[in-house]
Amino acid sequence: SQQGEEDPQALSIQEGENATMNCSYKTSINNLQWYRQNSGRGLVHLILIRSNEREKHSGRLRVTLDTSKKSSSLLITASRAADTASYFCATITNFGNEKLTFGTGTRLTIIP
Amino acid sequence: SAVISQKPSRDICQRGTSLTIQCQVDSQVTMMFWYRQQPGQSLTLIATANQGSEATYESGFVIDKFPISRPNLTFSTLTVSNMSPEDSSIYLCSASWALNQPQHFGDGTRLSIL
Numbered sequence: 001s002q003q004g005e006e007d008p009q010a011l012s013i014q015e016g017e018n019a020t021m022n023c024s025y026k027t028s029i030n031n032l033q034w035y036r037q038n039s040g041r042g043l044v045h046l047i048l049i050r051s052n053e054r055e056k057h058s059g060r061l062r063v064t065l066d067t068s069k070k071s072s073s074l075l076i077t078a079s080r081a082a083d084t085a086s087y088f089c090a091t092i093t094n095f096g097n098e099k100l101t102f103g104t105g106t107r108l109t110i111i112p
Numbered sequence: 113s114a115v116i117s118q119k120p121s122r123d124i125c126q127r128g129t130s131l132t133i134q135c136q137v138d139s140q141v142t143m144m145f146w147y148r149q150q151p152g153q154s155l156t157l158i159a160t161a162n163q164g165s166e167a168t169y170e171s172g173f174v175i176d177k178f179p180i181s182r183p184n185l186t187f188s189t190l191t192v193s194n195m196s197p198e199d200s201s202i203y204l205c206s207a208s209w210a211l212n213q214p215q216h217f218g219d220g221t222r223l224s225i226l
Contacts, residue, residue, distance in 0.1 A: 030212055042116070042204055042217030043155075088154065098211040099170075100145075102155045 004032075004089045004103030012109040019076040021106040023089030024069075030092045032065055033100070034074050037086045046074075046087075076108075084110045114139050118205050118218030125195055125225050132191045133221045135205030140185035143208040145215065146178070148201050155204065161188040195225045 004025040013019055023032070031050045035043040047063045049056045049072065056063045062075040076083055089103040115138040125131050135144065144161040159167040159180055167180035182188040192199055202222050206215040 033214060040219075042118075042219045043206075043215075045113075045214035045216065048214055092212055099157055099160070100215060101157075104154050107152075 004091055004101070006087075006089060006103045006106045008106060009104065010107040010109070012111060013079060015079055015081055015110050015112050017079055019079050019083070019108055019110075021074045021087050021108070023072045023074070023103050025072075025089075025091050025103070026070065027093055029067070030098070032063075032072050033090045033092075034061075034063060034072075035088045035090060035102075037088065037105075039085070043088065079108075079110045081110050081112050084108060114141060114207050114209075114216040116205060116207055116216055116218035118221055120221055121219065122222035123224070125223065127196050127225055129195055130191055130193045131195065131223065132189050133203055133205070135188045135190070135207075135218055137186045137207045137216075141207040141209055142185075143211065143215075144182060144188045145206045145208075146180060146188070146190045147204040147206065149204060149220070150201055158190070158203075161190075192223065195223075197225045199223065200225045 004023045007022045033048045034046040037043045047058050049063050049065045060077045065072045086105045086107050088105045090100045092098050117136045119134050146158040147155040149155045157170050158173045159169040161167050161180050161182040163182045177193055179191045202220045204220045205218045208215045
């Protein structure tokens with residue numbers, strides 16, 4: 001079953017704009033990860049944020065984590081056509097079963 | 113990061129037959145996983161491939177239908193047995209060096225059952 005749900009399901013923006021995707025989850029986590037999947041390809045890991053961290057940056061990516069609200073957001077700044085992909089959040093719980101559980105995903109389209 | 117090679121990349125099979133998917137990692141890894149993904153959907157974990165022992169299957173997946181091998185720390189196979197149209201999906205292999213660490217994915221096998 002899905003641990004995370006993402007919002008929005010689909011997002012279209014103009015190149016150069018910022019894109020924000022949100023992820024909500026249900027249970028206590030050890031860490032939350034964001035992945036990108038280009039059409040017809042496997043997933044690529046973007047950022048891992050631990051439960052005791054609140055914000056993390058990597059290049060044009062910014063991830064925030066609010067454990068009190070059980071939510072995370074991924075911000076992509078100055079979007080490019082190459083950012084067109086599906087983005088998934090995934091969580092690992094604290095319950096000893098450290099499998100990665102994926103959210104429903106956001107389909108991002110960057111319009112040139 | 114690890115490079116994951118998965119093959120075949122796609123196949124079209126007849127119902128009732130079986131297909132074995134191979135996953136090769138370019139370095140030794142602790143953990144290997146198999147997922148299923150319907151086009152446009154999220155990923156569902158099938159099983160964790162354990163080196164030297166039986167795979168650990170998730171609820172809804174059984175060894176008779178999805179036998180998995182992992183003979184060493186760089187290689188695993190997933191067999192989809194006695195296939196039916198409902199098995200048409202994308203099957204993805206991933207690898208990780210440790211629990212709680214990022215996973216690295218192959219490009220998947222696109223399987224269609226006629």
